[in-house]
Amino acid sequence: MDHTAFATTSRGLDRSSVPLRLFEKAKRFGIWNPSAIDLQQDRRDWLRLADDERDLVLRLVALFQAGEEAVTRDILPLISVIAEEGRVEEELFLTSFLWEEAKHTDFFSRFLHEVVQTRADLGAYHSPSYRELIYRRLPTAMHRLATDRSPAAQAAASVTYNVIVEGVLAETGYHAFSTMLASHGLMPGMCDAIRLLKQDESRHIAYGLYLVSRIVAADPTLWADVEHQLGELILLPMQIIDDVFGAYQQMPFGLTPETFSEYAIDQFSRRVAWLERARDGVTSTAVPDDADQPYGAPSG
Ligand SMILES: [Fe+2]
Ligand SMILES: [Fe+2]
Numbered sequence: 001m002d003h004t005a006f007a008t009t010s011r012g013l014d015r016s017s018v019p020l021r022l023f024e025k026a027k028r029f030g031i032w033n034p035s036a037i038d039l040q041q042d043r044r045d046w047l048r049l050a051d052d053e054r055d056l057v058l059r060l061v062a063l064f065q066a067g068e069e070a071v072t073r074d075i076l077p078l079i080s081v082i083a084e085e086g087r088v089e090e091e092l093f094l095t096s097f098l099w100e101e102a103k104h105t106d107f108f109s110r111f112l113h114e115v116v117q118t119r120a121d122l123g124a125y126h127s128p129s130y131r132e133l134i135y136r137r138l139p140t141a142m143h144r145l146a147t148d149r150s151p152a153a154q155a156a157a158s159v160t161y162n163v164i165v166e167g168v169l170a171e172t173g174y175h176a177f178s179t180m181l182a183s184h185g186l187m188p189g190m191c192d193a194i195r196l197l198k199q200d201e202s203r204h205i206a207y208g209l210y211l212v213s214r215i216v217a218a219d220p221t222l223w224a225d226v227e228h229q230l231g232e233l234i235l236l237p238m239q240i241i242d243d244v245f246g247a248y249q250q251m252p253f254g255l256t257p258e259t260f261s262e263y264a265i266d267q268f269s270r271r272v273a274w275l276e277r278a279r280d281g282v283t284s285t286a287v288p289d290d291a292d293q294p295y296g297a298p299s300g
Contacts, residue, residue: 040189042189052248134165171263234268
C-alpha cells in the first residue's frame with residue numbers, strides 16, 4: 001500500500017496527545033539498562049534464604065519470566081494494526097513498548113542465570129490457570145489481529161494484554177515481590193528492577209486504557225463485549241494468585257495472601273472505572289490511570 005501523505009510533513013505530530021506524552025515519559029524513564037543492575041548482593045541473599053522462601057521467589061520469577069517473554073512475543077500484531085491505521089503518535093509510543101518488554105525479559109533471564117543459577121525447566125511452576133491465560137488466551141487474542149483488524153478485535157486484545165495480564169497479574173506480582181523482598185531488606189538488585197519495571201508497566205497499562213477508551217468512544221456498542229471479557233478474564237489472575245500462595249502450608253516471608261487478592265481487585269476496579277468513563281461518553285485528555293503521577297508515588 002502506497003503512502004498518500006506523512007503526518008510529520010502535513011498536520012504535524014500531536015504533542016499533546018496521550019500516546020506522545022507517554023512516549024516522552026518512555027524516553028525519560030524507560031532507558032534503564034538491565035545489564036547495569038548489580039545482582040551480587042541478590043546472590044548472597046538467595047543463598048541464605050530458607051527453602052520455602054527460595055521456592056516462592058523462584059515460582060514468582062518463573063511466572064514473570066514466561067510472562068515477559070509472552071508479552072514481548074505477542075505485541076507485534078497490535079503494533080502492526082496501529083501502524084496500518086496511520087496512528088503515528090501511537091506507533092511512536094509502541095516502539096518503546098516492545099523495547100521495554102524485551103528488557104524485562106532480559107532482566108529476569110539475568111536473574112535466573114546469575115542469582116538462581118539454574119537452567120532447570122520452570123514450566124512446572126506454571127499452573128493450569130496460568131497456562132490458560134499466558135499460553136492460550138493472550139496469544140489467541142493478539143494473533144487474531146493478523147486476520148481480524150476490527151475495533152472489536154483490537155479492544156479484546158488490549159483488554160487481555162494491557163488490562164488483565166499487565167494491569168492485574170503483573171502489577172500484583174510486582175507488588176508481592178517488593179513487599180516480601182524490600183520489607184526484609186533482601187535482594188536490592190531485584191527491588192531496583194521491580195521499581196523500574198513498574199514505571200514501564202504503568203505506561204503500558206495507560207496506553208491500553210487509552211486504546212480501549214478510544215475504541216469504545218468511537219463505537220459504544222462495543223462496550224458490552226468489553227465488559228463481558230473483563231468479567232470473564234479477571235477470574236484467571238485471581239486463580240493464579242490463589243495457586244501461587246496455595247502451594248504453601250505456611251506462608252514464606254510471613255505473607256498474607258489475602259492482601260494480594262485485594263490488591264489485584266483494587267487494580268482491576270480502578271481500570272474498569274476508567275473505561276466506564278469512556279462508555280459514558282466522558283472524553284478526557286488526561287493520561288489514563290496513574291501514569292501522570294510522579295514515579296514512586298503510591299498508586300491508588
Ligand atoms: Fe513487562
Ligand atoms: Fe508491559
